Every structure is written in structure tokens, then in C-alpha cells.
Amino acid sequence: MGIPLDLEDFRKIEKKWQKKWLEARIFEPKILENKEKFFLTVPYPYTNGPLHIGHGRTYTLGDIIARYKRLADYNVLFPMAFHITGTPIAAISDRIKRGEQAEISKYRHYLSLYEKDPEKIEHILKSFEDPINVAVYFAERIHVDFTALGYSIDWRRKFHTGEGIYNKFIEWQYMKLKEKNLLKRGTHYVTYCLLHKQPEGEDDIKDADIEPVEILEFVAIKFQFEDGYILASTLRPETIFGATNLWANPNVKYLKIRWNNEILYISKDALVKFQHQYDNVEVIEELDGTYFVGKFTKTPLDAEIIILPADFVDPDNATGFVYSEPSDAPYDFAALEDVKKHPEELQKYGIDPEFVRKIEPIKIIDMPNVKGHHAEKVIREMGIVSQTDVKLEEATKKVYKEQYYDGVMNEKAGQFAGVPVKEAKEKVKEWLLKNNKAIIFYETSRKAICRAGGKIIVAKIKDQWFIDYSPDWWKDETRKWLDQMLIYPSKYKKLFYDTVDWLHERPCARRRGLGTRLPFDKTWIIESLSDSTIYMAFYTIAHILRKYKIKPEQLKPSIFDYIFLNKGNLDNLSLDTGIPKEAITEMKREFEYWYPVDQRHTGIPHISNHLTFFIMHHIAIFDKKDWPKMITLNDMVIAEGAKMSKSKGNVILLRDIAEKYSADLFRLFVCSAADLDGILDWREKEVANVKSRLIRFATLALKAANVEIPADFGEHIIDRWLLSRFNKRLKMAKEQMEKMAFRDFTINMFFEFLKEIAYYERRTSTERMLGAIRRILEPWIITLSPVIPHITEEIWEKLGNTGFVSLAKWPEYNENLIDERSEILEDAIRNSLKDVNEILKAMRKTQAKIITIVIADDWKRSLLEKVKDISKRESLKMNIIMKEVMKDPDFRKLGKTVSSIINKIMRDPSLLPKIHVTLEEEMNLFTNAKEFLERELSCKVRIVKESDVKNNPKAKAALPLKPGIIIEF
């Protein structure tokens, strides 16, 4: 390794220490009863591919916490496992099996990041047709990537969620939930793929990540027609009171069907949706749209209305019929105007145009500032003239938004008169349903297809399993517990309370994917957010299960009851399961020692689901002493100012870090570039800057490790200044780490201190600077080791230490070395330098010939002391101070000068020196700094007493610690 260092050297050092840590097993903690434990977890990653730096930020911060806590003398457990539960991995295998080229080349690319041999890649790719192989392969790669980042993880405890032993644990969890009556069954609606004949979510639907597909609840209102009912769908059932006509599309096919002993009319496209939402549907006959046009139908309010033709009616949206409410629906208003303008169109269908002309909108909603028809008003304002105008969409939103807040149903709405629109919508719906005047019809918020091209509709799932998060006792306990939990950044705490408030039934199992089957209904598989809520407990026993080679079938629920809930009898258990008593006892001890989770660290999006479930499941299942204590969160990572996404091709993978950058560089960047609650922007330019600082640090530290501390170190002001700065920083560092202010910490302890070292070097010499670093090097690298563990281990070793810096003790700052006086004195020199530069700038000069530093007279010192004295008891008012000061005859002699000095101080009280410095002392201070000033200003510098300068106004301006400056050119 040469100096200067490059990233290649860093990577070598990193590998070296990763190997040593592993060999020495230093991150595999044992139970130490006399040491306080700290159990930290970060959610296990989902193993459907390589992780990127967004994940890396979260795990890195987790590791930094673990490493800090270790230095702070905790017995730290930081474990990791892998999540393979759910549909995405299964879907990947399906797609590869189906031969989808996009997916195959994506995974071929991922494999090429880890495998060099093309034949091997193809072989592994083939194996991916079985989802477990995908899961296990990437779990192993992520393990490698995490190791390459220097994470201090206890890998003995790793597992994945598809393992038999884990399944048994989850089964136990679900039996507990069932015992507590927290599992329910019921009807549930999902997005469903007609091609694959299965529910498919965002992951499977084309472009759903960009434009999500929502499930909309239409009210399909029954309009009596011939021997049955036409179903006309709406999102605003309260408008039924203003229905003036029905719209049917004359160019599409409709169906007459029988359901629930009634005849219904819907569009042909609606049939398949209807069949997925209602059972026993029978098709009677197909009809053209023209069949309906011109005929009459009756609203649920018994009003006779006509069916008019309209091209805008989409047969593939809901039931394919809509009713017209032109007063409040801009589409309807525009369409009605259109048909009135084209009587010939109506005559085609044998409709009397005169009849249509008489159709008038019915105003049913009163608005404070709308006299006539709200839809008409907005249409006129926006200049909309036809039913095909794209602005109608916006008009609809505008009307709806305004009415939702300010609208009130009027007398036309019968029993709902006076009800605000906001409430009427729900009430009218209930009323219609109750009286069998309508049914609910679900539809997607937009047309959607799956990634293989299958049509997505909304389908009903029968007997869906839910976790019911709504019981009051559960929510109350959770809120109470949240009161005392620590959440960082604290601004997110409210989001937890809000989540608890609106959480209710949540589906917890699916028909497909990987995972654990519900123990009491094996046709269901527990989904991923439901099998990841209390698994941190499993870390405490996973390695013991392996040690004793315990089989899944031995893990009866009673075993977990005993270990986690302290229930049951050891002898019986051992007999019953065949697990040795010592194994059971060991697991119980591990659990009781390590639990609860002291801190869980993850990303912000987890708050409203995973983290809240995590808290609630602990509360439901475990004793209070085992409930989690603290949660910390970090925001996302973007690259060069843009969100990382596969489509943009700007995703930076953790693999790239290990191969192209360096672990310490990544860690330092992650720490320093943003606070926990800030978005971290990965910019190559900034990374390069951090890189050069890291190299400078390493270079200096490695050099300094080989030098002696100068014998006279500490005698000079500048030495004491540096020691003082360092110890102050050390003091702050601890506070910052405790507050999880990692960014502040790195800026304080790394970047800013490096700057001060640079100043020290300028002020003294390179050799002396290295000696000074040597003086503080050991505590310095210990504090930095959580962030940059590899290079600090290397320096630690160079210092002749055995052991590991990772296991060192966090250094205490030394109060005695905090030396305000030296800092103030050194600041005087730095300020004088600044003043000179400012003067030169104002004079537009860059170079002086000779600069004279004039040290203030003694009488000024006593004057300012006096003023300081007065200011302690009196307010700083000119007249008061002058009166006091002038009592002294010595000052009275210098009347005018004194008043001008005091005047100055009135304007800028910071001119009052914080300490008393004698003339001699200040002369010495500046004389000792003379060479430095000459070097900095590259000109001759003289230090003189004010009394030695005759009649120079600049000399007279001198104040204690703010010398007069005379510049000659």
C-alpha cells in the first residue's frame, strides 16, 4: 500500500478486516449477565434480486448504530435474515418459465454481476423456474454484499422465511392470534387477472408502479325496464334525485341476464365482471344498444324517463349504462345539449325531438355561490361546447370538489333535503341498497392489463382471512405504548398514531406465493406483511435450533409457549417433542436475555404498515416486558437528483459499491450527505469530494501513526487550541450519536476537524501537525470507527494495538483540555488575519509591502474591564456607562477617545473581550504568530505597542484582542 492511497487500497484493507472480524467471530455475542444488552434489528430484505443503495442506506445506518452501541459498552446483537414470502418471487419464476424475454434478460444481467462463467449463468437461470432457487440465490448474494460493506452482523442466526422451522414459528403466531380472536373471514375485493385467473397486484399489472390501479365502488341503480331492471352505475348516488334520462350506447352489445331471481340489463363487457362479483348469473339474450334507445324506464323514485343515445357511454366501464343528471354532471349537461342540437340523430331512433327539447336539468344541490345549474356554470366558464371536450374531466372534478364541501341537498331530494353532499352520498347509497333499488358494482379506476397482457378486473374473494386490527383494547394498548416509545425523527410519531386509528381488517393470507400455510386452513398462505411482525424473537433461538439440529416437526406450539411466554413444563415438553432439555433452556435464556427489541431501524414507508403491525403483534402476543422500545427511520435515496428506477436505468446497486467504490467511502457518504429525515442524493461529484477527504484523512492518520508526539506539545497556544477544539468535538460527538444525528456527527468529527487540522498545519508545520494528530489519533479513530470501520482498524493496528477498534471503548472527552482562553486568543489571530484580508479587498489590493499590527494600550484594557463590570449590573446605555466611567480621572483626561470607544462597543458588544489579557500577553501572542502572519500575507509583519506609534488613526483604533492594522504598499 503506497501513499497517496487510492480506492483500490481501501478495498484491500476492507477485505482484510472483514476476514479478520469473521475469523475472530467478534460480532457473535454471548449472553453476558453483567453487561447491558442492546438488541438492534433492521427488517430483513426481500430476496427477489440484488439490493441497491437505497436499501444500503438503511442497513448501513443500522450497522453504524450497532457499532456505536458496542463502543458505548453494550452487549450488542445485530442479526439478519431473508424474506422470501409472497407473490413477487413466485411471479418471477412464472415469467421465466413462460419464457418472458424481458424478465429473462433482467435476471441474466443480475446474475452476471456475481457470476463470470456464462454457462453457469444459464444453468442458474434455468434453476430459477423454481422460486425457492431465486430466493436462496439472492439471499446468499445479499449476504456477500452486506459483508462487503462491513456490517457487524451475527450471521449464525440467519434464516429465510421459507424454512420449515420458520413456518412452525409463524404457525404458532397465527394460532395465538386466533386464540385472541383477532382473525376473521369475510368478503374482499381485489384486482384480478382474467388471463392467469388469479388476483394480481401492483407488481403484476402493467405500469401500475407509475399509474396505480384503484378499486372504485360504483352504485349500480336499478331502473325498471320491461320485465326487469337496467343497471346504471354512478359514483355519486345522491344525484339520483336529479335524473332526467338514461344514456345507452347504440353501437354496443348489451345483455339480458337473470340474477337472484331478477332480470337485469347490463353491457356485454360487464358480464365477466358481474360474474366475478356475484354468483349464479344466467345469460338470457344479447341485445343491441338500439334496442333500448327511445324507450322509457322508471327511476327508483318512480319517475318515467327516456333512454337516449350517447356515444360517450363506455360499455367497458361498470355496467355500461349511465343515468343523466345534467344539473351537476358536466358530461351529462354537455351531452344533453348535444342531442338537443341534433334532432335528426334522435329521429333516426324514432324519438320525438320536441320531447327531448323539453328535458330540463333538475337542480337538487344548493351551493352558496351558484344560482342556476352548477354544471352549466362551470361549462360556460371553461368554454366547453361539446360532449367530447377533454376539459369535461376537469370540469367534473371541479364541480364535485366544490359540492363535496359546500353543497347541500335541497327539497327535491325528499328525505335527504338539507343533508350536506358529503354525507348524502353515503346515506343515499345505504337507502338504495336497503330498499333493493341498487347493488354495488366494483370497477378499476382505469383500464389495466397484466404484464402478460391479461385483462384486469375487480373480483370478489370469498372467505378471505383477515387480521382484525380494530378491537378497542388492542388499539388502546398500542396508543398507550406508543406514548412511551422513542421514535426518531420524532416528527413521524404522529403517523403511527394515525395509522393505529384507521387500521381495521387487513387480508393476511393469499392463495398463491411462497410462505407459511395457515395452520387451520392449509389452502391459504400467510402473506408477507403478516409473517414479518414478530420474527425478531426468532433470531434469539435460530442458531440454537441449528446447533441441536432440531427438526420443524419437533417445534410444537407448546415449545414456543414455553420459550416466549414462559408457559408449560420443561420435562413434559422435552418428552413430548424430543428436544433436549438443555436446548430448550438455552433458547429460553437467549430469548429472555435479548428481548425486547431495543431499536428497530428502517425506511419511512414502513410506518403505516410493517412497523405498526410490528408493534401491535408484539402487544397482542407477548408480555409487556417484551414490547419494542424504539424505532428509527430514514428517508429514501435518489441518484443525481432523480428517483432511481429500472426504467431510467439509474439504479446503483450495492454490488457496484463493493466493486467500484469502497465500503468506507459509501458509509461515510451515506452518513454525511443527509440527515435521517432528508432525501439522500447520490451525486458522483459529491461522492468524489467525500472520497478525497477520506483519502486525506487516511493518509494523515497512517503517517501520524508512525511519528512521535512533539516533546513540547501543549506549550503553545495553538496546541492548546487544537486540543480544546478536539475535546469539545468529542463532547458533542457523544450527544450527536445518542440523538442519531449521524450527519452532524460526521461533519463535526470528520469534516470540520479535518479543516482545523489543516489550519493547525498552516499555523505550524506539517511535521508538527502529524505529531499533533498522533496525540489525539486513538480517541479520534475510535469515534470514527462506526462510520469507517475498516480504515480505522488499519490505523488502530498501525498504532500497535492488538485487538480491534471495533471492540474499543468510546473515549470520554477531557474537560481539563477544553481551554476557552486559548481558543479566544487564537481567534484573535485568525480575526486579525481576516481583517487584513477584508481591508485589502475593500482597497482592491492583493499584496501589501509591510503590515503593522498595533497592540492596544493598557488603559483601554482597564476601560473595557470597567465597561464589562458595569454591564453586569446596568443595561448597556451610553449615558449610564459614560457617567460611571468618567468618575475615574484617568479616563476623564481622555474624554473624547473614551466616548468614541464606548460608542463603538454600544454598536457591537462583541468587541468586549470575553477574557482579560495584559498588554504583555497580547504582545507575546502576536509576536509568536508573526512568522505565521508573514507566511499567510506574504509580506513583512511588525508587531508594535500602540504607545510606540505616533499620531496614526489606525493605531488608535486598536482594542484589546482586536489590534490596529496599518498597511503600507
Add this chain to the structure above:
RNA sequence: GCGGGGGUUCCCGAGUGGUCAAAGGGGCCAGCCUGAGGCGCUGGUGGCGCAGGCCUACGCGGGUUCGAAUCCCGUCCCCCGCACCA
């Protein structure tokens, strides 16, 4: 829509009543270093000022205060979460 967060100097971003023209980084400008350097170091980067100073600034409009980027009211704009997705 509901809930949450936020708008700071060219950019990112600290700053919660005076010590703020406002930390830190990026960009840009100048100088130094160097065989060379898109490395590194130093200084500058709102306006004005041939002596260390003055003036104007923290989304917009008001207000409280001796004093506001910081507190209050109104207003405009941006971002995030809202459930089956891990």
C-alpha cells in the same frame, strides 16, 4: 379528498426571537502547489465601499416585538403515505 412534511442566498441543504449576509457541500471566479492536472490547498462568490464598514435579503401579503428566516393570521406552491405491495 384525508393525514403528514416542507418552501432559505446559482444548486443541495443547516438554521427556530438578537451574537445571521446566514453552517457545510456543490458550482463558478482568483491565487498557490505541480513536469502536467477536470488531484490538492487558500481566498472570493447579494449590493455598495480605495481601511476592517454600510444597505438589502430567507415563497407571497399582513401582524406581534425595541428587534423575526425564526412567533401569529391569511395566501400560493411542492413532496410523501392512504392497505394486500414487499
